[in-house]
Amino acid sequence: MSKKIGIIDLGSNSVRLVIFEILPSGTFRLVDDIKETIRLSENMIDGRLLNDIAMHKTVKTVKLYRKLCNSYGIPCNRIIGVATAAVRKAENRDQFLKLLTGATDINFRLLSGEEEAFYAFKAATYSLNIHEGIIVDIGGGSTEIIFFKDNSMINSISIPVGAVVATENFIGKDVINQENLSRLEDSICEMLKDQDWLRQEKNKTLIGLGGTIRNLGKIHRNRIEYPINYTHNYEIPIEDFNSIYNDLANMDLKSRKKVKGLSSKRADIIVGGLAILKAIISVCSPSRILTSGFGLREGILFDYISKTNPRAKFTDALSFSLKSFMELYGVRKNHAKHVCFLALSLFDQLKYLHNYGEDARKLLEVASLLHDIGISISYYEHHRHSFYIILNSRLAGFTHRETLLAAAIAASHSDEDFKEDWQTRYEKILLPGDIELWKKLSVFLKLAECLDRSEMSVIKALECQILGDTVKIRTIREGDAELEISLANEHSNTFRKVFGKFLVVT
Template sequence: MSRRIGIIDLGSNSIRLILMYIGSNGSYRLLDEIKETARIGENMGPERVIKQPALERAVQTIKLLQKFCRANKADSVYGVATAAIRSAVNGGEVLETIMKETGVSFRILSEEEEARYAYLGVVNSLDFHDALVMDIGGGSTELILCRERKMVQWTSLPFGAVTLSENFLPTSLAEPEQIEQLENFLTRQFAAVPWLETARGLEVIGVGGTMRNLGRMDRKRTRFSLNILHNYRIHAERVKDIYELLQNTSVDERKAIPGLSKERADIILGGVAAAVKLLDYTGAPGIRVSGSGLREGVFYEYLFRDWPEPIITDVTEHSVQNFMDLYRVRREHAEHVAKLSLSLFDQLRPLHGYGLWERKILRIAALLHDVGNVVSYYNHHKHSMYVLLNAKIDGLSHRERVLVALIAASHGRIDLKFKLQQHADVLFPQDGMLVRRLGTLLRMGENLDRSSSGVVEDVVCTIKENEVQIDCLASENADLEIRELYKKVTNFNKVFGKKFKFPKE
């Protein structure tokens, strides 16, 4: 039976909801998300008291989110609260009021739980080995050291985008003295984390609204060709360029910066300052933005509650299999096309010279090449390309995602030259030939299973001086497959330098 799960994150700056779908076959996806800036941690002061106006904003926001969940038939709604509630002397009373007024029960996360959920959101959606995760919230910042994808160290620092802005940046246009005091404070905070020395040189994986807005601003500045934020990389120098821009603009001027949320204009400078000073302190090459964080971590813990640990071992493979289930790909056909395409790839290696990475790309493209059928059979190869360029497939870099999409679409006709130019900022110069070669192998694999019945069980390739002879190991007559292959595969000679032929019967 399918389920819909709502998860509400009551943060210091914003209250966010994700509504997740879990299918009867175990597949899952994000259905919707809502973010409201309630600022429950605003002006708490040294007495650490959540003020009545902030509480009222939170109650009204959560009422709206609860109403949304009911309208969308959520089976369960889980609430978690972070730094503002955790540190407030009246945090318990606030949650009692929220429960009474909205019917939503919130669990206060400890510092360690908050760090762990951020880690779960990242480790289950990105492919990495060693990294330093930085989750900048409104009232706290979590640092998590990952070695071989395991969480080995963590700390929660008592500042976030809201508190830094309130304490150090009270004016609309930051003054040099304010920036200096802010940066000195941040450097002292990082220096007080003893294990941070061991994270020097590691890439920073950024979680939270500050990091997402940083990614969106950079994406606009570079005119990035993909509308994808998850797994987006920002070089350290570009982060510092944005930091300099924010220092020299007022709050109102920041609202006009492309990619920056207007609601975050007054607190973005404090958050980005924290990111920049961490880059300076650790010598990190840059930031990789994660679109998954605490809320997704809570969801993964729920979804994988029967596992020994709620951690995906192979993010890419898991995501591809989930994708196939979500879009009801014909598994038997897709897996057979992948088998035939990879058999051709392996046997023709002397002609192309590619290795395991390219083989992985071909396999994923073959498994997902028909996903566009969910839109329509007609032009489904183009629909496949669109879906693969826009839907969530975790574990793939942006270059890998574009390659998979173009190769998958190559089992039909596309304007490949235009697409290569469109995504030249993501692709390498040699990727055009890579797409043509792997696309040809996929088209051959597709047509060798044209009847979707597995008639051609495998192929044997014999590379000769001027041609490649392909023998079909077929369980019955394969005339349809061979005829379609001759008809549809016309560029083999162009990309491999030899003709192909089947032996005469």
């Protein structure tokens, strides 16, 4: 039986609830997400006490969140409550947490900066296929910076300045004074001056977490008219970041609220958050910025699953993500895995024809495993449904380009042509040669699908030979495979158009 849990994050800028459904295998899906902007760290009394209005507004919000959790059948003991920088630095934090627990029956844990960094590290490394880099999590009241290598957390620091604090203490919300902005950047650099590990290696990837960097990504996608509105694993060139930062810093609040992609509720604090990022970039000199759709709450979720479910194996981001999608969408695993086996066998034995490497092989593997996922919507035209499900999924471990190509290959597995104008619509994501790559890998998937058409794994193995202008595929089978062989040979013309050779399947 699956179970649902709620995670409530008392941040310096907002109070947020996310609800996840967790399956016995450890796979999960997000089922609800709600946020209220409260600004706990704003207007603190003497800079050290949470004010009564913010505290009571938080209590009221958490009460509503508890009711929402209860409507999902989630008792209080399955609601994980955490508080971060604003509460951490408040001298009346114990009084506030006691008030909150007494009013809601939810126990809130006060996270240290080190714990925030740990959860940010888990969120990033469990959801991206990157093994070394700098993680930056800019919150409202603090910023966590982590250096990781070989999937291990090497160094970290938590600095007591986030987007809200930077705005309130340095630059204000409306017209930005450039001297104050420089003073803010200098202050962040001063806090990091003894962190030699940030300067050791240049050209690292910087992975950005939190609302500031998610909004940066949205602004950038709107600027370049990017065809997918998808935050996770989105790349922003450093020069583009600098351009956006400079533009926003020279606008007043009214103008910033009109910027496409920028949340109106974050327009007053976005420059403060980006100034922190600017200072960090000046120190560690990354080669690029990647935005992560996973953050503190997902890090807490990963940690919870690891501790409560020994069956869950977070070996790598893509494998876990694939397993999750196959389970959540009811993919027929035996058929999918056998089609994948046959497709990869064709790829490996016919490498002379295509000369692609491991990256292309991974695309074919993912497309093969998920090619029938569209049946969860409808069998008819399920190849088209597969395309949109895969493309709009949070397929962790894949870039946007890889996700698009996997979706297009999966959608091309059936006898019906995939007629969507995806090549034009998503042109900005594709690289030269990608259409040829799609065509060739799609042929392998078409053939593999035919060779398991009965879904009984009759064909156990394949032996491929390239003989002059002909490719011969001999099937090694147990049982009658007449249907499978006949259907595969129907694709001989397609094979010849793509590879320039005749195809004979026996």
